[in-house]
Amino acid sequence: xxxxxxxxxxxxxxxxxxxxxxxxxxxxxxxxxxxxxxxxxxxxxxxxxxxxxxxxxxxxxxxxxxxxxxxxxxxxxxxxxxxxxxxxxxxxxxxxxxxxxxxxxxxxx
Amino acid sequence: xxxxxxxxxxxxxxxxxxxxxxxxxxxxxxxxxxxxxxxxxxxxxxxxxxxxxxxxxxxxxxxxxxxxxxxxxxxxxxxxxxxxxxxxxxxxxxxxxxxxxxxxxxxxxxxxxxx
Numbered sequence: 001x002x003x004x005x006x007x008x009x010x011x012x013x014x015x016x017x018x019x020x021x022x023x024x025x026x027x028x029x030x031x032x033x034x035x036x037x038x039x040x041x042x043x044x045x046x047x048x049x050x051x052x053x054x055x056x057x058x059x060x061x062x063x064x065x066x067x068x069x070x071x072x073x074x075x076x077x078x079x080x081x082x083x084x085x086x087x088x089x090x091x092x093x094x095x096x097x098x099x100x101x102x103x104x105x106x107x108x109x
Numbered sequence: 110x111x112x113x114x115x116x117x118x119x120x121x122x123x124x125x126x127x128x129x130x131x132x133x134x135x136x137x138x139x140x141x142x143x144x145x146x147x148x149x150x151x152x153x154x155x156x157x158x159x160x161x162x163x164x165x166x167x168x169x170x171x172x173x174x175x176x177x178x179x180x181x182x183x184x185x186x187x188x189x190x191x192x193x194x195x196x197x198x199x200x201x202x203x204x205x206x207x208x209x210x211x212x213x214x215x216x217x218x219x220x221x222x223x224x
Contacts, residue, residue: 004151008149031210033212041217041218042199042215042216042217042218043152043199043215044215045212045213045214048210048212050210087151087152089151089152091211095206095211096154096157096167097152097154097213098151099151099152099153100151101149101150101151102151
């Protein structure tokens with residue numbers, strides 16, 4: 001079967017660093033996506049990993065380990081506007097996205 | 110460029126009534142998708158279309174139907190709404206094909222309440 005799991009909620013302080021983990025199980029894998037979703041808005045693309053390792057994009061970085069079925073999203077120099085839900089999704093063998101329930105990130109001053 | 114639009118923004122619907130949620134994209138994307146998003150659950154795929162003229166069933170297709178008469182439009186119809194269809198509905202589009210890095214672009218969503 002297929003499944004994907006990420007924490008429901010995390011809290012961090014403005015200016016700090018936070019790591020949001022995502023674990024998945026699937027027999028077919030074509031990459032791992034992270035999306036950001038502010039309350040009441042649509043998800044927007046953050047990153048895509050298909051090979052093992054770290055992809056850095058400004059304050060955001062995403063890591064993938066295919067052998068462990070594990071990814072994380074690292075957010076540095078947190079700003080209040082980073083308060084949002086972060087959605088992890090993997091692309092299965094049929095090129096369909098399987099989504100986690102999302103991690104709500106609360107940033108405190 | 111508008112990207113991807115949805116209508117209506119929100120709707121309250123009596124159980125048993127039918128309704129069509131509209132979705133239009135101007136990016137000439139081949140693939141389009143309908144998801145529902147419920148609290149505590151991930152986005153769940155209802156139906157998808159890999160190209161104009163074709164459609165497929167996702168994870169939760171029962172009670173919904175779609176059509177893809179052209180590239181731009183992908184309407185979702187609820188034939189006889191039930192309260193369990195209360196949700197936020199997102200339409201998305203992507204270039205499609207078998208590229209793993211096929212980023213999906215989302216519309217603003219339709220908030221539907223079935224009473």
